[in-house]
Amino acid sequence: MNKQKGVWKSFFRFYTRFHIPWHYFILTVALGVLASEIAVRLASYTIAVNKGELYNRVILGFCLLTVAHMIITSAVNILTTYGTATVSLRARNMVWRKILSLPQREVDKTAPSSLISCVTLDVDQASNSIYSLFTTVSSTYAVIRAIIIMARYSSTLTIWLVATIPVIVLLFFLVGRLQFYIMRRTYAAINTMTRFFSEHLSAMKHIKVQSLEDKEMEEGYKAIDARYKADLWAAILGQLQVMLHSLHVNIQTIVIAIGGSSLIRQGRMETTGITNFSAYTSTADQYIAEDLTHYQSFKGTQGALKFVNDLLQLPSEPRLEGQQPVPGDLVLENVRFSYDGEYEVLKGISLTVPQGSVTAIIGGNGCGKSTLIKLLQGFYTPSAGTILAGGQDITAVQPDAWRRSFGYVLQNSPLFSGTIRENILYGCRGKVNEEAVYEAARQADIHDFILSLPDGYDTEVGEMGGKLSGGQRQRVAMARALILHPAYLILDEAAASLDHKTGSRVFDSLMSAKTPEQTILLISHNMEEVDRADRIVSMRDGEVVGCGSAAEMRRSDPIYREYSANQRGGELA
Amino acid sequence: MLWKAKLPYVWIILFIAASVYLVKVGIDVTEYTAQMFAGNVSFSGIILPFIIYSVGTLLLSSVNGIFKGICSAKIDRALRRMVWSKTVSLPFGFFQSNDPKELITRITNDISSISKIVMNVFVGFLISFYTVFSLVRQVGSYDPRLMWVMVIMLPLDIIIAIIMGRLNFGINDRLNWSFARLNRTISERVSQSLLIRSFGTQESEEKRVEGLSTDYRKNQIRSTWINNLSSPFSTMTYCMKFILLLLVGRHFYGGGMISLPEWIAFFAFSTQLTTYISSYTTDWINLKAAMGSTERVSEIIDTPSEIVDQGKTVEELSGELRAEDITFGYGDEPLFEHLSVTIPVGLRTALVGSSGSGKTTLLNLFAGLYDLWDGKITVGGENITQYTRRSYRSQLNYITQECTLFSGTLRQNLLYGLRREVGDEELNAACEQAGLLDYVNELPAGYETEIGEGGSALSGGQRQKLSVARMLLKKGNWLFMDEATAAMDASAKAQVWGATESLSEGCTCLFVAHDRQSVSYAQHVIVLEKGRIVDQGPTDEVARRNAYVGSLLHADVREEG
Known part of the structure; x- marks a missing residue:
C-alpha cells in the first residue's frame, strides 16, 4: 500500500518539475465537452434514420452536425498535439540535462538502454498521461449526458444498463492484465531473437572459417522457434483480449434486446424504442472505453515515470562550481578507490607526475592503470586520499574546466556520427581556423589520408565512426585531442591498434609537438614507447611497485624487467 | 520467393x-x-x-x-x-x-x-x-435496383479510404525520420557519456539535443495540421454519401418498395461496406511501403x-601451404597481382606490413573465404578448390581479428562448435595455457559465468585469451592468427606464444602481428607492402636486411639469439 502511494506521489511530482502549458489543455477540455455534446446530438439523427424519418430536416441536420463535429475534433486534435508536444519537449530537455550532469559513477550503475528510453520514449508517455487526465473530463461528461437522455425514454432500462458498468470495468481490467502479460512475453521473445541475429550476423567470418554453418542453422532455428511460440501465445491471448473487449458490447446489446423487447410488449416503451437505446449506448460505450483506456495508460506510465523520477532525484555534479584549475604537478597522496565498495582497485597510490614530464605507467591487464587515469580526470572521487594539481585539491576545482585541461585518447576511441571535421572540432569552443584542424590531423598522421578521400574533411564517419577502419578512427580521435592543446595529454594504449610504422610515426610527432609545459601520461605495453618517457611508474594489483627513469627501472624494477625481456623475445634467448 | x-x-x-x-x-x-x-x-x-x-x-x-x-x-x-x-x-x-x-x-x-x-x-x-x-x-x-445503387456508391467509399490513407503515409515518414535521428543521437551519446565528460562538452550536447527535439516537435505539429486538414475532404465525401443514401431511402422506403426493417438493414450494410473498404484500402496502401x-x-x-559440400573430403591436410601466381581484389583494382608465396611447415611465420598491405586478405584467401580472380592456392601441391570447403575449413584453426564471442557462459563459448566431449581437466589445461585460468578461478561461477552480449563483460585481453583457449581446444595443425594477442599484456603474450610452441611440431602457424614481442616469436617472416611481398625468410636474416622488420625488432634480438 505504501509502495503504491510512493508511485502516485512520484507520478505527480514529475509534473511539478517543469512548466506545463495549461492553456492548451484547458482549451482542449472545453472543446472536448462541446464535441461530446455534438456526438450525443448526432445519435438522435441516426435514430431518426433508423425510424425511417428521411426528411430534409434530418439530412441537413446530420450534415451540419457532422461538419461541426469534424471541425471541433480537428481543433481538439491540433491543440492536443501542441500541448503534448510541448510537454514532451520540456520534459525531454530536462531529463537530458540531468543525464549529462550525472556523476559518471551513477551512469555506470544504470543500463544505457534504460537511460536512452528515458529521453526518447518515457517523456512521451508523460505527456500522454497529462492529455489523458484532461480528456477524462470531457469523455465522462459525454457518458453522463447519454445516460440522462436514455433515462428520458425509459428509466427502467437505463438502470439496467448502468448496472452493467461494473462488469465493463472488470472486463477492462482483465483485458489490461492480459495486454501486459502478452507484451512482456512478446518483447522478451523478440529481444532474444534480435539479439541472436545481431550477434551472429556480425560473426559471419568466424562462422565461415570455423565451418560452423550447420550448428548456426540449428541455433538460428531455435531462436526463430522461440519467437514463433511467443507469437502463437500472443495470437491466442490477444484474441481472448479482443473477445473480452467485445463481450461488454454484447452484454449491453443483450440487456437492451431482452429488457427493451419486454418493455415494448408490455406497452411501456414506444415500438421503435430499441433503436434509441442502441444509438445512445454505443455513444456512451465509446467514451467509457476512452476513460478506461486512459486509466490504463496512466498505470503504464507510472512505472516509466518512477524510473525517470528516481533518476531526477540523483545528485548532479556541480559542473560549473569551483576554482579555475592551475596546471602544475599532479600529486597523488595515498589514493584508494573501489567501484563497488568491496573490492579495492587502488590500494593506496602515492605518486608525483611533474609538470612538463612524459610519464609512462606500466602493469598487467587489470592492475588499476585505467582507473587511476579516470580518478585523475575527476570522473570518480577517491574513497580515501587526495589528488592535488598545481597545489589545489582537484575536488575543489570546477569539474568542467578541469576536464577540459585534459586530452584523453583511449585504445578504441569512439567517434560520433558526423563529418571528420566535426569530429576533430568536437571539444573546441568558438571559431577554429582550418589550418589548426590540418595541423592536428598532421600530428596524428591522418591529414594525407583525409585529403585522399573524395569528400576530404567533409566525409561522414557513420554511426560511432563505423565507416572508418580502426586505425583511421584512432588517428581522428588523436587529432580531436591534440587540437585542444591540453595541459595534460593522456594516451591510454592509444597506439595499440595502429601498425608499427604508423604507431611510431604518430608517437614521434606527438613528442616533437609537445610544449615544455605540457604533461604527457602514457599507458602502454609497447616498451619502445615506454623507454622514451622521462619517468616510468610500474603497477601491480592496485599498488605502485617502482618509479624512476628508464635506466633506473632497468636496474631494479621487476615488472619493467619482465616486460622488457618478454618484448625482446624471451623465447629466443 | x-x-x-x-x-x-x-x-x-x-x-x-x-x-x-x-x-x-x-x-x-x-x-x-x-x-x-x-x-x-x-x-x-x-x-x-x-x-x-x-x-x-x-x-x-x-x-x-x-x-x-x-x-x-x-x-x-x-x-x-x-x-x-x-x-x-x-x-x-x-x-x-x-x-x-x-x-x-x-x-x-x-x-x-x-x-x-x-x-x-x-x-x-x-x-x-x-x-x-x-x-x-x-x-x-430486397430490391434488385438497390443492389445497383450500392455498386455505384462503391467508388465513393474507395475515395474516402484513399484520402485518409495516402495523406497519413507521407507525413508519418517524415515524423519517423526526425524521431529516428533524435533517437540515434541520444543513444550514441548515452553510451559514450565518459567521452562527453572528458571533453567537458555537456553544454553543447544539451544544445544539440534541444535542437533536435525542437525539430521533432515542429514535425509533430506539422503532421497534426496536415492530418487534420485532410478531414474536411473525407467528411465531405462522407456527407455526400449520407445524402445520396437518404435520397435513395426516401425513394424506395417512402415509395413503399421496401419495408422499414429492410431500409434499416440496407443503411447498416452501406455503413459496414465503408468500413470494410477503408480497412482493406489501408492495407493496400501499406503494401507499397512493404514492397521494400x-x-x-x-x-x-x-x-x-x-557451395560447401562440393569436391573431395579432406581428412588430414598436410604439406606446404602455397599461393601460386594469385590475383585478387575487392573492387575493380587488384590488390594482389601474380603473387606467389610459400608458408613453411613446422615454423611460426609472421605476416607483417603496414595497414592496408593485404595481410588479413591473404589469410582470408588461404581460408578459402573468397574466390580468386586467377591463380591457385595449394596444400601439399593439391589445389584447395578440389576439397569441399567444409572439410577444408574444419582443418583450419583461424582466430580472426574480431575475436568473436557469443552471449552465454564461458564454457559454452569455449566449446562452441566443438564436435567432441571435453572434460573439466582439459578445459583447465587449455585456459592455463592461454593465461585465462587465474581469471576463471577468481569468478564465483567459474566456467558458468555469463559473458554478456558478444562477450561484452570481458576486457579486450580476456577476450583474446578466451579465443586462444578455444583454439587450443580445437587442436589441429593449421593455425591462422590475426592479431590474436594484440590486447594482451606482455606476460600473457609470452605465455600464449609458449603454448603455441608446444604445438608446433609439423604444424603450420601463420600469424599477423604489429608488435615487437609477437613478431620476435616468429621463425619465418613475410613482409607485405601494398599487395606485394617485399621480403621473406628466416626472422633474423630479414631483420638484418629489411628496414621495417629491423626497426620492429631492434638489433639486440640477434645478439641474444
Whole structure:
C-alpha cells in the first residue's frame, strides 16, 4: 500500500518539475465537452434514420452536425498535439540535462538502454498521461449526458444498463492484465531473437572459417522457434483480449434486446424504442472505453515515470562550481578507490607526475592503470586520499574546466556520427581556423589520408565512426585531442591498434609537438614507447611497485624487467 | 520467393473458410437488429435468434482471429527459417558488402511485414471480395435496383479510404525520420557519456539535443495540421454519401418498395461496406511501403549460396601451404597481382606490413573465404578448390581479428562448435595455457559465468585469451592468427606464444602481428607492402636486411639469439 502511494506521489511530482502549458489543455477540455455534446446530438439523427424519418430536416441536420463535429475534433486534435508536444519537449530537455550532469559513477550503475528510453520514449508517455487526465473530463461528461437522455425514454432500462458498468470495468481490467502479460512475453521473445541475429550476423567470418554453418542453422532455428511460440501465445491471448473487449458490447446489446423487447410488449416503451437505446449506448460505450483506456495508460506510465523520477532525484555534479584549475604537478597522496565498495582497485597510490614530464605507467591487464587515469580526470572521487594539481585539491576545482585541461585518447576511441571535421572540432569552443584542424590531423598522421578521400574533411564517419577502419578512427580521435592543446595529454594504449610504422610515426610527432609545459601520461605495453618517457611508474594489483627513469627501472624494477625481456623475445634467448 | 517457403496452406484455408462463414452470420445479425429497431420484438422469432447469433459471432470471430494469428506466426517462421538457412550459406563477400545491422532488420522486421502482406493483402483480398459480394447480393434480395445503387456508391467509399490513407503515409515518414535521428543521437551519446565528460562538452550536447527535439516537435505539429486538414475532404465525401443514401431511402422506403426493417438493414450494410473498404484500402496502401521489405529479403534469397559440400573430403591436410601466381581484389583494382608465396611447415611465420598491405586478405584467401580472380592456392601441391570447403575449413584453426564471442557462459563459448566431449581437466589445461585460468578461478561461477552480449563483460585481453583457449581446444595443425594477442599484456603474450610452441611440431602457424614481442616469436617472416611481398625468410636474416622488420625488432634480438 505504501509502495503504491510512493508511485502516485512520484507520478505527480514529475509534473511539478517543469512548466506545463495549461492553456492548451484547458482549451482542449472545453472543446472536448462541446464535441461530446455534438456526438450525443448526432445519435438522435441516426435514430431518426433508423425510424425511417428521411426528411430534409434530418439530412441537413446530420450534415451540419457532422461538419461541426469534424471541425471541433480537428481543433481538439491540433491543440492536443501542441500541448503534448510541448510537454514532451520540456520534459525531454530536462531529463537530458540531468543525464549529462550525472556523476559518471551513477551512469555506470544504470543500463544505457534504460537511460536512452528515458529521453526518447518515457517523456512521451508523460505527456500522454497529462492529455489523458484532461480528456477524462470531457469523455465522462459525454457518458453522463447519454445516460440522462436514455433515462428520458425509459428509466427502467437505463438502470439496467448502468448496472452493467461494473462488469465493463472488470472486463477492462482483465483485458489490461492480459495486454501486459502478452507484451512482456512478446518483447522478451523478440529481444532474444534480435539479439541472436545481431550477434551472429556480425560473426559471419568466424562462422565461415570455423565451418560452423550447420550448428548456426540449428541455433538460428531455435531462436526463430522461440519467437514463433511467443507469437502463437500472443495470437491466442490477444484474441481472448479482443473477445473480452467485445463481450461488454454484447452484454449491453443483450440487456437492451431482452429488457427493451419486454418493455415494448408490455406497452411501456414506444415500438421503435430499441433503436434509441442502441444509438445512445454505443455513444456512451465509446467514451467509457476512452476513460478506461486512459486509466490504463496512466498505470503504464507510472512505472516509466518512477524510473525517470528516481533518476531526477540523483545528485548532479556541480559542473560549473569551483576554482579555475592551475596546471602544475599532479600529486597523488595515498589514493584508494573501489567501484563497488568491496573490492579495492587502488590500494593506496602515492605518486608525483611533474609538470612538463612524459610519464609512462606500466602493469598487467587489470592492475588499476585505467582507473587511476579516470580518478585523475575527476570522473570518480577517491574513497580515501587526495589528488592535488598545481597545489589545489582537484575536488575543489570546477569539474568542467578541469576536464577540459585534459586530452584523453583511449585504445578504441569512439567517434560520433558526423563529418571528420566535426569530429576533430568536437571539444573546441568558438571559431577554429582550418589550418589548426590540418595541423592536428598532421600530428596524428591522418591529414594525407583525409585529403585522399573524395569528400576530404567533409566525409561522414557513420554511426560511432563505423565507416572508418580502426586505425583511421584512432588517428581522428588523436587529432580531436591534440587540437585542444591540453595541459595534460593522456594516451591510454592509444597506439595499440595502429601498425608499427604508423604507431611510431604518430608517437614521434606527438613528442616533437609537445610544449615544455605540457604533461604527457602514457599507458602502454609497447616498451619502445615506454623507454622514451622521462619517468616510468610500474603497477601491480592496485599498488605502485617502482618509479624512476628508464635506466633506473632497468636496474631494479621487476615488472619493467619482465616486460622488457618478454618484448625482446624471451623465447629466443 | 513465397513459393519456395513452406507456407501453412491448410491453416490459411481454415482461416478463409471461417471468415466466409463469419460474413454470413454477420449478415443475419444485422437483419435481426433491423427487425428489432423497427419494433418487431417477438421473443422466439427475433430476440432469441438475435442473442444466439450475436454470441455465435463473438465465438466464431475469436476462433477466426486465432486462426489468423496462427497463420501469421507460421508464415513468419517458414520465411525466417528459409532466409536464415540461406543467409548462413552465403559467401563471405556478401557480409563484407552488407552492413550486419541492416541484415538484422531483414530477418526480424522485413519478414514480419511480408507475412502481413500475405495475410492482409492477398488472403484479405479474397475475403473482402466475398464480403462486398455478399452484402450487395443480400441487398439485391430486397430490391434488385438497390443492389445497383450500392455498386455505384462503391467508388465513393474507395475515395474516402484513399484520402485518409495516402495523406497519413507521407507525413508519418517524415515524423519517423526526425524521431529516428533524435533517437540515434541520444543513444550514441548515452553510451559514450565518459567521452562527453572528458571533453567537458555537456553544454553543447544539451544544445544539440534541444535542437533536435525542437525539430521533432515542429514535425509533430506539422503532421497534426496536415492530418487534420485532410478531414474536411473525407467528411465531405462522407456527407455526400449520407445524402445520396437518404435520397435513395426516401425513394424506395417512402415509395413503399421496401419495408422499414429492410431500409434499416440496407443503411447498416452501406455503413459496414465503408468500413470494410477503408480497412482493406489501408492495407493496400501499406503494401507499397512493404514492397521494400520484399525486395530486401528477395536479394538474400537470390544471391547464390557458397557451395560447401562440393569436391573431395579432406581428412588430414598436410604439406606446404602455397599461393601460386594469385590475383585478387575487392573492387575493380587488384590488390594482389601474380603473387606467389610459400608458408613453411613446422615454423611460426609472421605476416607483417603496414595497414592496408593485404595481410588479413591473404589469410582470408588461404581460408578459402573468397574466390580468386586467377591463380591457385595449394596444400601439399593439391589445389584447395578440389576439397569441399567444409572439410577444408574444419582443418583450419583461424582466430580472426574480431575475436568473436557469443552471449552465454564461458564454457559454452569455449566449446562452441566443438564436435567432441571435453572434460573439466582439459578445459583447465587449455585456459592455463592461454593465461585465462587465474581469471576463471577468481569468478564465483567459474566456467558458468555469463559473458554478456558478444562477450561484452570481458576486457579486450580476456577476450583474446578466451579465443586462444578455444583454439587450443580445437587442436589441429593449421593455425591462422590475426592479431590474436594484440590486447594482451606482455606476460600473457609470452605465455600464449609458449603454448603455441608446444604445438608446433609439423604444424603450420601463420600469424599477423604489429608488435615487437609477437613478431620476435616468429621463425619465418613475410613482409607485405601494398599487395606485394617485399621480403621473406628466416626472422633474423630479414631483420638484418629489411628496414621495417629491423626497426620492429631492434638489433639486440640477434645478439641474444
